[in-house]
Amino acid sequence: MSSQNYDYKDQNLQDQSFVGQDLSGIDFSGTDLRGCDFTRAILVGANFERVVTGQTQQQINTAILSIIMGAIAMIGIIAILSYVVIMIDNQLFLLFGETYRKISGIFSSILLFMLYFFQGNIFKLFPKTSSFFGNSSLSILFALMLFLTLGLAVISFTGGGESFLLLIPMVISAIVTFKVFTWLIESIKSRIGTSFKKANLTNANFTHTLIENTDFSFALLTGICIDGWMLDSHTLFANSQCDYLYWNPQRERYPHDNNFQADELKKFLSKFIKN
Structure with a gap:
């Protein structure tokens, strides 16, 4: 379909769709083409x-909304899984006592240290991951890391015994959580x-365009x-x-x-x- 008779000079065309149209020679000078x-x-x-x-404000709001909805959905799932994990953790502690706490602390520390030291490679894969799954994937990861950090903090300060050993993985988890948060903000800005x-x-003609x-x-x-x-x-x-x-x-x-x-x-x- 040809649009040869249209003149869009100095108009606000935000969020308009011209997909597949023939707009050859049309004057868009001075227009707002965001979105x-x-x-x-x-x-x-x-x-x-x-x-x-x-980007238009509507696009930014949509991106933020998708992140919030993804995070809310994940919070519910995490809450259920956390309850199950706590029940299992308590049962294992009853069976093996402080030995279990030490072993679990060591394994969690190793896992988080690996996550911290290999974060460069992990974050290089984030653009591909976020483009495939969308911003919701990043919000889910952020929710996971936030819950992990808070969980480690609660256990470290209220668990007693040698639970303070979890302070180190808690700090590492907090650093990774902050990294994910900054990437989430950047993903919105770069859409x-x-x-x-x-x-x-x-x-x-793109003379003096922004x-x-x-x-x-x-x-x-x-x-x-x-x-x-x-x-x-x-x-x-x-x-x-x-x-x-x-x-x-x-x-x-x-x-x-x-x-x-x-x-x-x-x-x-x-x-x-x-x-």
């Missing part, structure tokens, strides 16, 4: 001068707001003008295709003679990422 979805849209020669992209995924943006949390994955970007645009580190260009672009007011072509080589586009665009 818009241009997936597979045809935007050849479209004018995006001075537009703003990124995609505006999508140009698989869109045809050939010869589009590009945040935007997905250009698999998009056609040959001939776009990026004079004065600003990017954030959450914008994606994975597998986008671009032979050349124009990067200054004089519409100077880059690369000057040849086309972009593999990974050259990504390195060039990194110069425009704002701090």
Whole structure:
């Protein structure tokens, strides 16, 4: 379906969907495109001068709500499992006494030390995990670690005997919990707001645009003008295709003679990422 007669100049188009539409040559200059979805849209020669992209408050609220709902569901499950574990723990203590406490403390310490020292590798896998399962997976992990930390704290200070030995794994658990919390916050900040995924943006004008949390994955970007645009580190260009672009007011072509080589586009665009 063609939208050639539409003019969206200086409008607020937050959270609008233009999926698969033919918007070639349309004027979007000065518009607020946060939350818009241009997936597979045809935007050849479209004018995006001075537009703003990124997340809307509605998208942020939805992400937070999904996290809260996931955490609430997990809290109920953890409460039931905690009750079962406490019952089993009490029975084992009655059977084996302080020997059981020492052995369980040693094993829990070893487990948490391994979690702490291998946290670098674990957190490298978090982006793949969160993208597959969503933010709820991180909220569930945060709830688990929080309950573990609080449980260790309660046992350490109220268990008597040698329960104080659990203070070390409690501290380690608290550190890991904080790491998960910071990753959870970062996952919300890095969520995609505006999508140009698989869109045809050939010869589009992005002069003086503010590009945040935007997905250009698999998009056609040959001939776009990026004079004065600003990017954030959450914008994606994975597998986008671009032979050349124009990067200054004089519409100077880059690369000057040849086309972009593999990974050259990504390195060039990194110069425009704002701090």
